[in-house]
Amino acid sequence: MEYLKKAINGETLATQKYSVFAEIAKKEGFANIAYLFESLTVAEKIHIKNHKNALDEDYKPENEDFTRGTTVENVKDAMDAELWENKKMYPSFIKEIKKDKKNPMQKVAQLSFEWARDVELTHHKALKIAMKYLEQGKEFDCSEIYICKVCGNLVFSKPTKICPICRHDPAFYFKVKRD
Ligand SMILES: [Fe+2]
Ligand SMILES: [Fe+2]
Numbered sequence: 001m002e003y004l005k006k007a008i009n010g011e012t013l014a015t016q017k018y019s020v021f022a023e024i025a026k027k028e029g030f031a032n033i034a035y036l037f038e039s040l041t042v043a044e045k046i047h048i049k050n051h052k053n054a055l056d057e058d059y060k061p062e063n064e065d066f067t068r069g070t071t072v073e074n075v076k077d078a079m080d081a082e083l084w085e086n087k088k089m090y091p092s093f094i095k096e097i098k099k100d101k102k103n104p105m106q107k108v109a110q111l112s113f114e115w116a117r118d119v120e121l122t123h124h125k126a127l128k129i130a131m132k133y134l135e136q137g138k139e140f141d142c143s144e145i146y147i148c149k150v151c152g153n154l155v156f157s158k159p160t161k162i163c164p165i166c167r168h169d170p171a172f173y174f175k176v177k178r179d
Helices: 003-027 031-055 069-097 106-135
Strands: 145-149 173-175
Touching: 003 031, 003 069, 003 106, 003 145, 031 069, 031 145, 069 106
Parallel strands: none
Antiparallel strands: 145 173
8 A cells, every 4th residue: 555655654744844834934923824834734644644544554654854935935835735635646546546446445545535635625725815815915814723633624714514525523623722
């Protein structure tokens, strides 16, 4: 299940990047963008958990290096990465897993990939909103972020309906704490 390991590597790198990007945003005075990056870290950890569950073996992801820039550059970098995962990475993994019929965890892995693929687009859109504010030289207007603990979907107000990605009850959403 090499693709599950690749997905775990990719999501692990994302959590490391976003934690650093949050620190940089904080130093540059963008507290709400820091909160967004911290929330994205929480969401990517949910993808890692789901992928590890599908992998069903002990696996320690490799450490990879990454570039860091200003907050504007980091938001752009994250936007592109989320879109690439949605359009390229997860669709190619889903194609692979569909061929892997003998794998007893095939269905679990496929669902984990499909949720992650769809969630990455919501992450991309959230970052795009933040970017709009940055481009106007304004602080990102965001006071609360909620995440679905099943699939990692991210929204800016308390959900009242089922999760559009994983179809779980809104009770599965939790508010990300701010420091
Ligand atoms: Fe993401
Ligand atoms: Fe969900």
